[in-house]
Amino acid sequence: MTKTAERRPVRATAAHPVQAPPPAGVPGRRRLAEQARAYAFLLGGLVCFALFSWYPAIRAVVIAFQKYTPGQTPEWVGTANFTRVLHDPEFGAAWRNTLTFTLLALLIGFAVPFALALVLNELRHARAFFRVVVYLPVMIPPVVSALLWKWFYDPGAGLANEALRALHLPTSNWTNGADTALVSLVLVATWATMGGTVLIYLAALQSIPGELYEAAELDGANLLQRIRHVTVPQTRFVILMLMLLQIIATMQVFTEPFVITGGGPENATVTVLYLIYKYAFLYNDFGGACALSVMLLVLLGLFSAGYLRLTRSGSGEEDA
């Protein structure tokens, strides 16, 4: 922040008095002009937030209690949308799949990147190479990585089964088997998003003071004990924060099931967001879609509130 602005001198004329603090005597017109200017700067942003963020949030709740057809006057239907959605056989499947997906993504998506970051932090060579390579899949458009893995999972000439055959292992049905489809999608999502997590863990690991490890070693702590008693407590805040962020992100999973499995086989990969999409664009049932959205919103809102509380308190909690 020591950089000074390249400040072009603006010619001051006698007609321009010093205007920094508004003179106490003339509050009226001057203050109004100032406020008008402030709101002129705010206007574009405010309109966009109002239209595409605040209004839709309110509208989701309103339409959840309406029978809504575009172009017609909406009709109040009480909780009919909720009961209809709740009795949809896909409802249970969608929630079960979404929660399982989130849990699996959390287990794999935490353990693998954390272990990788731990190892990478010890390596003294080719650091830039590792960081670029691990982040590369994140920059590949999600649609492309989904299509790519759909091809890998192909039961015929797919790379996944070819690799298993080359290792003389039994082949798998991958996304074509009802019991393996969801796990297969978690693998895709983890592969595609892991890079960011690894980089953040790495940054957290690098901020651990070396003296702590030295002290632990003098106390006779072995490698695993040092991880348990130094590394994990020192990075606890980042771990928690990333876990919450990941929960919020994976609860909204859509691209992978839509592109790779289309929700199948036998609804094994239908997710809540996918079901919302189906209600709106296949059944033209916007009321049902909004009822589902509200349920998802409430759950995600709880996690987000947790996340915000953590980040707020986090800055003061560094030595905890």
Place this chain on the structure above:
Amino acid sequence: MSGTRTLVSPAALARPRGKAVYWTVFATVVLLFTLAFLFPVYWMVTGATKSPDEVARTPPTLVPENWHLSAYTDAWDLMQLPQHLWNTVVQAAGAWACQLVFCTAAAYALSRLRPVFGKVILGSVLATLMVPAQALVVPKYLTVADLPLIHTSLLNDPLAIWLPAVANAFNLYLLKRFFDRIPRDVLEAAEIDGAGKLRILTSIVLPMSRPVLGVVSIFALVAVWQDFLWPLMVFSDTDKQPISVALVQLSQNIQLTVLIAAMVIASIPMVALFLVFQRHIIAGISAGSTKG
């Protein structure tokens, strides 16, 4: 990197056994990373150059027997890639420009111009961080399809990407936080020199904010390029669709090698952007995380 102490002590690494373990781990990680992250990309790029017979063969060939570039040219022509790439560029560039103009102006107003209800507005903006974007796509879609008051539809119009992109609380907050840290006397000096608020924003605040503007710009471009669900809803007209939506729509009835070639082409812009700005992007992710 300046030899800071990590989990394993330098003394342990200096011993012969430590060295052996280190290089074994190093080689394993290189191999693992190559297999897990580079090989799929290699498989995609070379898969597109195989003949349709070869790509379906088991066991597969590691290196293509003949390098055909016809799949790439076919993808370019048959799948109308120039059109879809151009659509994506227009959508991403417009979203970026709108964010730069409206988000910086709003962030500047909230940071420096002390509007009445400024706190309320900032609170309402931050509250949208708690409302995950994807969960609101349906009511957002209905709003875009029939804008309140003016009753216009933005469907199949790039504005449907540009304007919602402005409602990005994360970027707005990032900018405001950065503007807050600009020393007050620099701005007051300019004001005494008679510079107007717009002039102060464009010739003092923005040049001082280059690092944060870079981060916001990259986030804005990447977000539009990678998005799928929102453009899928908004662009039903095939000619207007960005590359991500077009790829999925066309993937059903097109030859595998041509589809793979199209996937490679769709990835090139973002991967190129990453390779050019890798240092800034990686530093941005690492720094942004620890500071919340």
